[in-house]
Amino acid sequence: MRFLLDTNILIRFLANDAAVVEQLNIWRDNLVLLSISTITVAEILAQPSLTGQEQIIIRGFLDDFLIIPVDTLVAEKTAELRRANKISLGDSIITATAIYTQSVLVTNDKPLIKNVSNLVKVQSIN
Numbered sequence: 001m002r003f004l005l006d007t008n009i010l011i012r013f014l015a016n017d018a019a020v021v022e023q024l025n026i027w028r029d030n031l032v033l034l035s036i037s038t039i040t041v042a043e044i045l046a047q048p049s050l051t052g053q054e055q056i057i058i059r060g061f062l063d064d065f066l067i068i069p070v071d072t073l074v075a076e077k078t079a080e081l082r083r084a085n086k087i088s089l090g091d092s093i094i095t096a097t098a099i100y101t102q103s104v105l106v107t108n109d110k111p112l113i114k115n116v117s118n119l120v121k122v123q124s125i126n
Helices: 007-014 018-029 038-045 052-062 072-085 089-100 110-116
Strands: 002-005 033-037 066-068 104-106
Touching (some): 002 007, 007 038, 018 033, 033 038, 038 066, 038 089, 072 089, 089 104
């Protein structure tokens, strides 16, 4: 099984959220494929409070994941999702990437879960 992590999961990991840290460590120990979308890279690195040193550390952390680029197939699925579900561009890209890669979408975004759970398997970490 492969998992695509939403940005909110990585933010919680970087904030040392115990439940998220524990779950990601379990998956890593079991060699589970963990991936993220390129939009997640942009969202994580766009945090205005990041220092130069924090950006370097976060870039190293992001290298631990399979980063899935947004290609034409993902972009077209993103457009379809936005039209049908009225979700943000970032959430549409992440959901389309999970669908395209046949991954479980890992998110704690309750509105997103409500909007896409009929389209992709979703798991949260509480």
